[in-house]
Amino acid sequence: MIPDLVTVGGLTVDNVVAADGTVGLAKAGGNGAYSAVGALMWRPAVGLVSAAVASYPRETIRRLESGGLDLGGVVWRDEELTSSNWFIYDAEGRREEGLSSPPGALAEAGFPTDRLSPSQTSQWREILRARSTTNEISYSEFRNRHPLSQRQIPPAWKDTRAVLLAPSQPDVMHEMLDFFKPGGAVVIADPGWQLAEHKLDQLAPLLSKLDAFLPSEVELRALVPGADLEHALRVLSDYCPGALAVKLGAKGSLVWNRVTDTPASVPAEATETVDPTGAGDSFCGGFLVGLLETGDAVQAARFGSMSASRIVAHFGADGALLAHPDGASALSQKAAMECR
Template sequence: MPERPTLVCAGNVTLDVAVAPDGRRTTAVGGDAVFASLAARLAGGEPQILAPLGNDVPDAVADVVRLAGTPPEDLPARDLPTVLDVVRYRADGSRTWELVHGERHFEEMSPGPADVTPAMLAADGVLLSGMALAAQLALSSWLRPRTSATVYLDPQEDYVPGNERALLEAVAACDVFLPSEVEALALARVDDVEDAIRCFLEVVPVVVVKRAEHGCLVATRRGRTPVVVPAERVVPTDSTGAGDAFCGAFAVEHLRSGDPVAAARAASAVARVAVSGVGVDALADAVRSMESEVAR
């Protein structure tokens, strides 16, 4: 297994406005592909972002994309504005997302099969993050017959209702399924997370259910009883990209070791870093520190 796995992080590059329960607003570079790629670097992988860039890319976005492992000029270009999200947090920890430019724009700013290069098909792994539904479904079905890469699927809870059948087909086209607990219950249409895991193991070999501060559950077809991997405790500053960071780090360690429980532990440690700053700031600082150590 590769010591420094190559991983394609497919998703979006965004600007995120986080609104706290008390109304405080913070704008930061975001996007699932960016969080995942920074986390993958921190976990010792060699990631590449697959996400379109708009026609108004701020320098801060370009700098973070480069730090995450991909020259901005290598990304697909769209003659559209950058994706802008408003994430509103409630006191109970739940949140809602608003796509300022709308769903159609988000779909056009999500990657598709035409954006995939031959080098990406040769990568050790591909992580399909929670992009637009049509794009995620198209990539999951298109990739399977064209690559021997391990494919990881991280869905998005907003589009689960009404699309269960299509999403289960996407799950079946992948090797590792990484839903949140909310997504798992909604997709399986059950009330118990272990029932949901059993459902998914019928179509995918490895299931990892993310449970925020409660850690995650890891199950495989060989060991169907879920293993509880606790979260690393921290008072979060911004949890927007925690799940994306978890998935990026998980994929790298899983590709390296083949051990999903070890991968979940490594991912939990990286997710802890992700939530300790605003947007991608904490991950970016950690990657810069890592680069400085290597350069010494």
């Protein structure tokens, strides 16, 4: 069966320290997994194009598959990571990037593995900042050695209706566009730092092919330096003919209205946040479904907000599915009722 929707992105194993100090160790994540689950909340089946290390939790894979994830586009590599990401959040939901360690490092350093006090969190952050990662195999290194390729995608997936490109290098996004776009698929992209570190003129050939572009506030400010959000979206609209929205975390999103040449605000869904990891990715997965179903960017952002609210209420990419043992179909029915 050809999946209706496909997400293209990574599969990682992450460690999280939530704002209240709660620790989530070795949680299965990655922008590909979070994007796919964001879409699975609305659709019974979603395809994934990714590359997975041998150490990715197989139990998580089984849960994702039972929830509707089609792994026909995933390549499994006989390689294990020796270092994994750490996401340490403050009360405003901000996190520091680039922190990593071997999985057991927290316990080996003498810290509790269930909850850290504020002082312990600060100490652990400083340890991570100071440590050398020279000889460790991180996900970033793995991704650079094994870039995604259209050769790994089942040929029948050329006819899928919609595709989300999670953050990847521009050459990977171009290759995926060359595969999916000729079949008429709606293709949207989440830039991540991989695109945000480039100039808009360099990205123009890619942006011109997209049906939606969904940067975060940080990424939009990097793409259009010195501009306020409204002006930055206006500038971006000259490069991308598709829908535009900037993700603002707990403040929701701003969606560009091409008719009025002004942004429309879409609030975030009220929820208790346990782990913000993957919120932006799952927003994009929900946005893709909403854009496909309604053709309206504001409505699509509402779908995205609801997907994000489900993700942040749990640890890990599969957390929302674990909370609903009937799987994605039960989630999608509940979400559809709430969005009406």
